[in-house]
Amino acid sequence: MEAHHYLEMRLGMIEPETDFTRRWCVNMGLPLNDSVRMSLAVDEILNDILLHAYKEQQGYVEIWYQYSLSGIEIVIQEMGEPFDPQRHSFSVEKALNEGDFEGAGLEVARRMVDHFLFLNRGKGGKEFRLVSQLDFSHVKEEAQNEVIDVVTGVRAGEEPSDESETEYRLYSVTSSDAEDISRLIYKTYGYSYSKEDLYFPRRIELAVRHGYKFGTIARTKNGFPVGYFAVIRNSDSPIGEIGEAVVSPEHRKKGLMKKMLDQLIEMSRRRGLMGIYGMALTVHTISQKVNETFGFRSTALMLAKSPPSVYKGIREDYPQPVSLLLDFLPLTGQWDRPVWLPNRYEPIIIDLYNQFDNHPVFVSLPEQIEKDRSDTRMHLDIQYESNTALIVVERYGDSFETSSLQMFRSIAELNLTSVYIDIPLDHPWAEHAVEWLKKKRFLFAGLMPMFHGERDYLRMQSIEADLDFGQIETLTSIAGKLKKLIKKEYDEIREKETVTTGRTGR
């Protein structure tokens, strides 16, 4: 239920848009007060664009309404006159003493939301990002409102689960299971589970109701919840992440996880998903082993993907941001689009593909690679929680290099830990894109099968964090191979930077 509006910038268009903003936010689960705040922020930004960027002349804005499990984000893009908000900041003193209210609109917008971001993308225009978090009550707060044992997760009058129980029934998760799921997570992991959303029943309820996740819940004969496994759908491709799994300790080693996964794979197939994937921690190899057992294969290693604090269960002394392995399981034999493999990474990409029974046709690079003469299209996704960003190239186009540079500049001041860029492999220009990105401090991350619009992508990454690769543990030989290649490139960049006076690139 995401929305994308293309709006002619006229005064009469602003109120219908802010009406939509408020209703959409309410519909997506934001409380009314927060929805009003978000619509006021949108009003302020649109007025600023109308008055200052377009000076009430003809112009257009694009607005994206995006939902995630923890919040909603509204992205407003415009192509009006250049503008630097830092040079037009609001001052209470100036307002009171001189009647000068310059910057008032942006100040109000900034204060209405949890995150406010302005990105200047040069010729790519300017972008405002407004984020409001879904701030619902925690499962523990809900437990306090009824007589419940927070250790066992059992309500007053409810029978505890029987350890000798071996008969389980699996059900598709519905929004009414949300509270049981939160309680199961809390009972099993305390506060150490990495996906914080699962401690908020209302977030689960909304995500299930809106179809962003689906899953299976295992119950004993008497209906007691003992297991949960879910897939979170990708918003831009028919694949999903297996990101949430729990089995109550007393019901482990009874094949429940396998039964739930089998059902989940079947549910994913029925919903038309082409593949599912898991993000395995490299702090240890436990989750990699689970994925490997279930047939997932490692295709990429994302360095410094999340701060250690996100994973409450891991070693407290872990000294660096956590790197993650992408483990992929294709659910279809159809790999329709041929791919062009960049020379530099051809051997490793072939190894990655060869782990699967099927893979796309590999096409030889032509001697002369024609550039696509249409517009470059790329999309930016900022992960506020992990302080990282992903740029997805939808079309290389004529201005790939300049558009990329503008994108890098626009996010430079955010001081992100890692920036990832996904480039499509179904165009031979991938060869030049890789070589150009290499000169801009990017290094290999791996293969992202079917990741955007059903297309295969190659992911590259630019890492600001200092990493000790000895802290990154891998289980399989292919994951080890990925790590070795990535470490080599990482070391080369670091070495180059120590012999030059400053960093190159971004």
Next chain:
Amino acid sequence: MKYEKKKQSLLVELEGEFNLDAVRKISEVLGEQEELVIDLSRSAFVDSNAIVFIHRLMEKGTGIQLENPPEIFYEVIQILGLHQKWDLNRLVKP
């Protein structure tokens, strides 16, 4: 927007937000009226353009009264520092 002129007063009933669009519509009909009363019962928010409009009218000596402003109105004037300057007891009709 509905409005009614009464001697020196302009009575306005907004059907939506108190925003730039409403500011312009009110300005068109305000003329030389000495008093402006705005009913905000149906407004979800009052934006910064509206706040600045009110402020400038007050500075010019126009008497203004707001009826039923939404909760967020008070937060916006605080962000803009005007709570230090405005007499809310006079501005907001009890």
